[in-house]
Amino acid sequence: MDLRLTARARLTIALSLPLIAVLPLHRSVAAQGPAPDAAQTRFVDDLIHRMTLEEKIGQMSQIALNTPDNTSAEAEVRAGHVGSFLFVTDPARIDHLQHVAVEQTRLHIPILFGFDVIHGFRTVYPVPLAMAASWDPEVPAKVQRMAAREASAAGVRWTFAPMVDIARDARWGRMMEGAGEDPFLGSRMAEAQVRGFQGTALSNPDSIVACVKHYAGYGAADGGRDYDSSNISDADLQNIYLPPFHAAERAGAGTFMPAYMDLNGVPAAGNHWLLRDVLKDQWHFQGFVVSDWDAVRNLVTHGFAKDDADAAARSANAGVDMEMTSHIFRDHLAALVKSGTVSQATVDEAVRRILTIKYRLGLFDHPYANPNNAAARMVTPEQRAEARKAGARTAVLLRNEGSVLPLKKSPGTVAVIGPLADSKVDIGGSWSLASHPADNVSVLEGLRRRFPSQPNAVRYSKGVEIERTQPSIFDDQFPEPPLTLHTEAEKHAAFQQAIDLVKSSDVAVLVLGELMSMSGEQAARSTLDLPGRQEELLEAAVATGKPVVLVLLNARPLAINWAAQHVPAILEAWYPGTEGGNAIADLLFGDAVPGGKLPVTFPRSVGQEPLFYARYLTMNPGNVGNMYWDGPSAPLYPFGFGLSYSTFTIADLKLSTPQINAGASLEVTVTVKNTGQYAADQVVQLYTHQRSGSASRPVRELKGFRRITLQPGESKPVTLTLDTHDLGFWSTATRAFAIEPGTFDLWVGDSSTSTANHATFEVTHP
Numbered sequence: 173m174d175l176r177l178t179a180r181a182r183l184t185i186a187l188s189l190p191l192i193a194v195l196p197l198h199r200s201v202a203a204q205g206p207a208p209d210a211a212q213t214r215f216v217d218d219l220i221h222r223m224t225l226e227e228k229i230g231q232m233s234q235i236a237l238n239t240p241d242n243t244s245a246e247a248e249v250r251a252g253h254v255g256s257f258l259f260v261t262d263p264a265r266i267d268h269l270q271h272v273a274v275e276q277t278r279l280h281i282p283i284l285f286g287f288d289v290i291h292g293f294r295t296v297y298p299v300p301l302a303m304a305a306s307w308d309p310e311v312p313a314k315v316q317r318m319a320a321r322e323a324s325a326a327g328v329r330w331t332f333a334p335m336v337d338i339a340r341d342a343r344w345g346r347m348m349e350g351a352g353e354d355p356f357l358g359s360r361m362a363e364a365q366v367r368g369f370q371g372t373a374l375s376n377p378d379s380i381v382a383c384v385k386h387y388a389g390y391g392a393a394d395g396g397r398d399y400d401s402s403n404i405s406d407a408d409l410q411n412i413y414l415p416p417f418h419a420a421e422r423a424g425a426g427t428f429m430p431a432y433m434d435l436n437g438v439p440a441a442g443n444h445w446l447l448r449d450v451l452k453d454q455w456h457f458q459g460f461v462v463s464d465w466d467a468v469r470n471l472v473t474h475g476f477a478k479d480d481a482d483a484a485a486r487s488a489n490a491g492v493d494m495e496m497t498s499h500i501f502r503d504h505l506a507a508l509v510k511s512g513t514v515s516q517a518t519v520d521e522a523v524r525r526i527l528t529i530k531y532r533l534g535l536f537d538h539p540y541a542n543p544n545n546a547a548a549r550m551v552t553p554e555q556r557a558e559a560r561k562a563g564a565r566t567a568v569l570l571r572n573e574g575s576v577l578p579l580k581k582s583p584g585t586v587a588v589i590g591p592l593a594d595s596k597v598d599i600g601g602s603w604s605l606a607s608h609p610a611d612n613v614s615v616l617e618g619l620r621r622r623f624p625s626q627p628n629a630v631r632y633s634k635g636v637e638i639e640r641t642q643p644s645i646f647d648d649q650f651p652e653p654p655l656t657l658h659t660e661a662e663k664h665a666a667f668q669q670a671i672d673l674v675k676s677s678d679v680a681v682l683v684l685g686e687l688m689s690m691s692g693e694q695a696a697r698s699t700l701d702l703p704g705r706q707e708e709l710l711e712a713a714v715a716t717g718k719p720v721v722l723v724l725l726n727a728r729p730l731a732i733n734w735a736a737q738h739v740p741a742i743l744e745a746w747y748p749g750t751e752g753g754n755a756i757a758d759l760l761f762g763d764a765v766p767g768g769k770l771p772v773t774f775p776r777s778v779g780q781e782p783l784f785y786a787r788y789l790t791m792n793p794g795n796v797g798n799m800y801w802d803g804p805s806a807p808l809y810p811f812g813f814g815l816s817y818s819t820f821t822i823a824d825l826k827l828s829t830p831q832i833n834a835g836a837s838l839e840v841t842v843t844v845k846n847t848g849q850y851a852a853d854q855v856v857q858l859y860t861h862q863r864s865g866s867a868s869r870p871v872r873e874l875k876g877f878r879r880i881t882l883q884p885g886e887s888k889p890v891t892l893t894l895d896t897h898d899l900g901f902w903s904t905a906t907r908a909f910a911i912e913p914g915t916f917d918l919w920v921g922d923s924s925t926s927t928a929n930h931a932t933f934e935v936t937h938p
């Protein structure tokens with residue numbers, strides 16, 4: 173028997189279905205707006221018709237396979253209990269289990285293998301917050317395409333990404349997985365990632381289906397504490413938190429994942445309004461919904477469902493089609509269908525959605541990847557080149573007093589200092605579970621590679637270590653190297669050695685920030701300071717009088733007030749991934765010029781959080797401008813901020829018309845000039861403010877942006893199209909979405925605070 177016979181062929185033989193036999197073997201279903209074709213519908217309906225209730229519930233079940241033993245997994249597959257596995261990434265293992273599913277089950281339905289391909293698979297790219305800092309949707313589109321190629325080569329055809337949660341509180345560690353604080357930027361990044369993962373058609377063998385998460389409002393967790401409740405007004409939900417989800421859905425994302433937390437008192441995994449009323453009915457989402465890990469069982473923990481059976485019923489009825497890991501569907505759905513608590517139609521609809529995605533992925537025709545080729549398709553020179561480029565495009569230059577950067581090509585001796593400088597683990601960022609840290613280039617390595625014939629040009633000393641007080645969920649996969657400095661004497665000696673090295677060098681590069689495990693899931697922080705004694709080390713390095721460059725590796729805003737005043741150069745490099753060390757070296761030596769901008773506001777202290785630019789104007793007695801007794805209310809660095817080695821002007825603001833009908837678009841043009849010495853990028857940003865309406869409007873809102881490259885002395889007109897649909901909002905007063913007529917302010921500049929180019933226009937109703 174031909175072991176490579178497709179699942180569809182097996183089904184044809186097993187059931188002698190002429191209907192199946194006449195279907196073409198290859199079809200391209202566009203990722204965007206998948207219109208169900210008749211053959212697809214017939215195929216899926218026919219399969220559902222032949223399935224037992226137990227087989228249907230099997231398709232609705234996803235099992236985590238995080239032990240090396242296949243025995244019980246195979247038995248589960250043969251029994252028809254598995255629609256999907258997560259956490260299997262070994263190509264040979266995937267191939268084996270897929271053969272079991274396709275060859276040894278009654279209906280030969282292939283398994284969908286899912287994994288968190290968040291910012292890379294084996295090759296790691298900058299974390300999603302960094303991708304957003306590129307302000308260039310082609311960056312996430314490109315790197316997620318590359319990630320999809322690697323994952324699909326292993327047989328993983330489903331990623332639990334993009335995370336599109338708007339996050340306005342830097343304490344929340346999962347901010348690193350999203351695009352930051354703004355719904356407009358977040359929507360563009362969400363669409364781009366879906367495009368990258370899913371490619372031009374899901375049926376392409378190198379496409380993987382996206383899962384948009386965590387629907388919805390996870391980023392507003394009370395106190396920034398992961399998993400804690402979110403309490404969001406209807407207006408903020410509609411205007412801020414839902415738009416990136418809707419954008420990703422419109423871009424054709426195949427699956428959605430509800431969040432863990434209670435949204436305004438109702439857990440997302442049992443939230444009928446979110447999953448059925450909005451997602452499936454209002455937005456006409458055609459894909460399927462998978463719960464988060466154990467989230468169905470957790471409906472009991474929430475005090476929402478009375479027991480596991482109730483949790484299964486409420487979750488399935490609310491619109492969860494597949495359950496991740498907790499077996500509650502498997503244990504209770506059959507009885508619930510028999511008792512009528514969950515209808516047969518609900519189960520059939522869930523299964524139809526799941527099988528349709530498997531069909532669109534081409535899994536019935538081509539269930540197997542080639543495990544023998546998989547390794548050769550990982551960390552190729554092409555992927556490394558993309559990772560390096562992305563690492564450079566995502567960095568944000570926060571300070572450069574006296575043009576310390578770029579460093580001279582022959583800088584004399586460089587002291588590389590800090591607990592993260594030689595870390596191959598931390599530079600990857602935390603959601604990189606299929607990566608091999610040995611592939612990664614640390615900052616020290618990247619800098620040393622520039623001076624191959626001068627072994628002493630770049631010297632390293634750690635100085636301090638970062639001690640974590642909590643275990644991390646990533647510890648099993650990526651244990652942090654054990655601490656080596658235990659006694660006070662050892663700590664003192666290491667500190668002193670680093671400072672002596674600074675003193676005896678021409679320039680110091682301090683690589684500080686957070687261990688990668690301090691951002692991501694279960695990684696909330698109650699302070700935003702540089703952890704441990706890093707700040708002390710920084711102050712001592714600056715006190716030597718040597719030029720100091722601070723390179724930050726982290727994935728949330730940090731309160732770096734002292735550095736912002738005293739360290740001449742600060743480069744926010746985020747967690748840049750496999751080629752991070754090379755990308756940072758390119759930036760420090762001017763082979764690449766920083767052009768990223770902050771996708772999130774940097775506060776002065778944790779007490780300012782949540783902090784974001786699109787706040788509402790409010791009463792301000794006496795115009796004090798400051799809302800705290802003990803410190804400024806203004807941020808340290810605003811949203812949209814970022815410097816360059818070059819300088820730019822943005823001028824000559826022109827609007828195509830001062831008055832526009834709601835529903836039409838306005839052309840906004842400025843001239844951007846590179847007035848400095850380097851070929852470099854500028855991000856032109858367009859903000860608006862509506863002066864009055866049925867509800868108060870934020871002080872500014874991003875409504876357009878473009879990143880452009882200019883040669884020294886070059887100037888270019890840049891036209892941004894402002895679609896008045898983007899000016900509409902959901903109003904608490906009218907409880908409806910509308911583009912309300914009125915006067916708008918408009919600014920075009922290089923950050924959310926720039927005032928240089930201002931105009932007004934009127935929106936009227938035709």
Ligand code: NOJ
Pocket residue numbers: 288332385464465693
């Ligand atoms: C829990 C996380 O919340 C979710 O984002 C992730 O996709 C799943 N675990 C699977 O790893």
